[in-house]
Amino acid sequence: GAGVSQTPSNKVTEKGKYVELRCDPISGHTALYWYRQSLGQGPEFLIYFQGTGAADDSGLPNDRFFAVRPEGSVSTLKIQRTERGDSAVYLCASSLIPGGSSPLHFGNGTRLTVT
């Protein structure tokens, strides 16, 4: 079946611009996660949703970052006034349920470059 889909796969933007990154999870998965990964590091947690609500947004670095999942399926990560330090690969993952031994299934990621 279809896996997690992320668009765009690459995004180049200028410092100060606004960007939106989209994630379409595996059908039926209730939990959706956003991570970002820089070179040489593991994925860094940003936020996760259970259904439509953000269950934990403790990883969002500041108020320039915001994410929504209005219908409990597709999610959008929004970054305002981008900075060069925001450059990274943004990974989305979904899991059948948030807890227990249900593993995360990742999309291919969006490589964001802020110039």
Added chain:
Amino acid sequence: RKEVEQDPGPFNVPEGATVAFNCTYSNSASQSFFWYRQDCRKEPKLLMSVYSSGNEDGRFTAQLNRASQYISLLIRDSKLSDSATYLCVVKGDNTNAGKSTFGDGTTLTVKP
């Protein structure tokens, strides 16, 4: 101190070797544990879950020691295709069942 710590390596081993990676975690209430594999410029993919009694999947064996808060991964008879970064993942605690925290990974290179 990071919540999940791994030796970054790199581990360079010949084909056929046995190699072991360790991972330590700081939250004693952590509930679930996993090993993921990540190839260069690709997304992480689940390698195996880690169970309290230890578990094996072919050439791969995972162990969990809750008392010492560490997880291990043993790879026997290494193949060239095992070359990748191995990520240790710790999930959930008493207040947050869903959050998964990743280590920075251990890089393995298997050489002919």
